[in-house]
Amino acid sequence: MANTEHSCSPAKLRELRGNLHIHTNRSDGTLSPSEIASLANRCKLDFIGINDHFAVCGPSYYEKGILILQGTELNKDHSHCLAYNCSLAPKPKQEDGAVVAEQVINSGGIGIIAHPFETGSPLVSGGRCYPWLNWETADYQGIEIWNQTSQWRDSARSYWRSLRQWLFRRYRPFAQGACPKALAIWDKVCRQRHVTGVAGSDLHAPIIKVWGIKFKLLQYPMLLAAVNTYCLAEVTGDGKRDGAEIIAALRQGRCWIAYDRLSLGRGFSYTAEAGENWAGMGGTVSRTRGKAWLRIKLPRPGEICLIHNGNPVIREKGQTRDLSVGAAGVYRVEARLKGIPWIYSNPIYIN
Ligand SMILES: [Zn+2]
Ligand SMILES: [Zn+2]
Structure with missing residues (x-):
């Protein structure tokens, strides 16, 4: 990348x-x-x-x-x-x-x-x-x-x-x-x-x-x-x-x-970490021992969907989600509120 x-x-x-x-x-x-x-x-x-x-x-x-x-x-x-x-x-x-x-x-x-x-x-x-x-x-x-x-x-x-x-x-x-x-x-x-x-x-x-x-x-x-x-x-x-x-x-x-008409997007956060490396949206993190952590926070509870190389890999309800990923690629987040599309992040790239 x-x-x-x-x-x-x-x-x-x-x-x-x-x-x-x-x-x-x-x-x-x-x-x-x-x-x-x-x-x-x-x-x-x-x-x-x-x-x-x-x-x-x-x-x-x-x-x-x-x-x-x-x-x-x-x-x-x-x-x-x-x-x-x-x-x-x-x-x-x-x-x-x-x-x-x-x-x-x-x-x-x-x-x-x-x-x-x-x-x-x-x-x-x-x-x-x-x-x-x-x-x-x-x-x-x-x-x-x-x-x-x-x-x-x-x-x-x-x-x-x-x-x-x-x-x-x-x-x-x-x-x-x-x-x-x-x-x-x-x-x-x-x-x-x-x-x-x-x-x-x-x-x-x-x-x-x-x-x-x-x-x-x-x-x-x-x-x-x-x-x-x-x-x-x-x-x-x-x-x-x-x-x-x-x-x-x-x-x-x-x-x-x-x-925003549905609910303000203020306070959304999506970052990645691996060892000493940190990246926000648009950035790249290299895996440490084959892993990187993604941290997702919505402004309020909703439905979080993580998309890897264009394919949804996680879809669950909540406000925050920390998860480790092992595969390289492009990761972005979509969120919904009561089934209505709400937030689209820019991607983070995992090497
Ligand atoms: Zn125009
Ligand atoms: Zn035009």
Whole structure:
């Protein structure tokens, strides 16, 4: 495995709760970054990631107590790539996803595949969708295993069903959890190299007209509070520096995803130890005498599932679980609450 072992002490790292992949009125969103920061503050978030289409990445800054990462979203017709910290001057055109991901990485940025398997809805833009097409050569560093807007839109198959869902069971699509196809490809790629799994809201807050009635769908407060990405990073209050720390955490996989609407993911912990070695999410531990210890702690009691190389190996109820593992490979954790998918950790690699 190519990962470097984490040497940073867990005590130095702070847990930061953020919402990635947000569009503002600088592209096709409906609120300004400042207005979104106010809403994020009310949702008790620590950071947001703005990814306006073909924007130039800018330095991170604090506003309304929220750290704002100024990223971009590249590509038009398919293979959308979120990027942070890259020095590209993006052109509004379609390119092969692998080419875009390479350009992002070569310019010093982090490239994250957005909504890779979205299927679209016959009710929205004639079923138009923007999946990722080239999986073979792309050298991306992250993947959205959960995209809130895609998930909601993909579930809208008829006007009547969607209206009923919107009025009475608005959060129902999120109870399906992360995208199964994205999880499968993530598990496969992580056996070769580390790729970080994140959640994206893809917030636009569109206003849709049905039978002459205007509906404000998937508004900012709803998606800012539903599914979030948590990072472990060392922050100081300096926007530029703290943004770089969060991007480093995203790059290394020091993060997890939680369906916060169900129950907050704050306090989740997943680490590995073997002799003197220690690693958190995204890190690697080499076994000592053929064994390593995994330590899992949920914010509250739920159902813990440990996944080894893409296959569930333990599924049991509880809040904490320490266990020794003897086999090398990729280990990640999923947790459920009352049967509903809740938390997805990033993997730890055991050599
Ligand atoms: Zn997109
Ligand atoms: Zn987007």
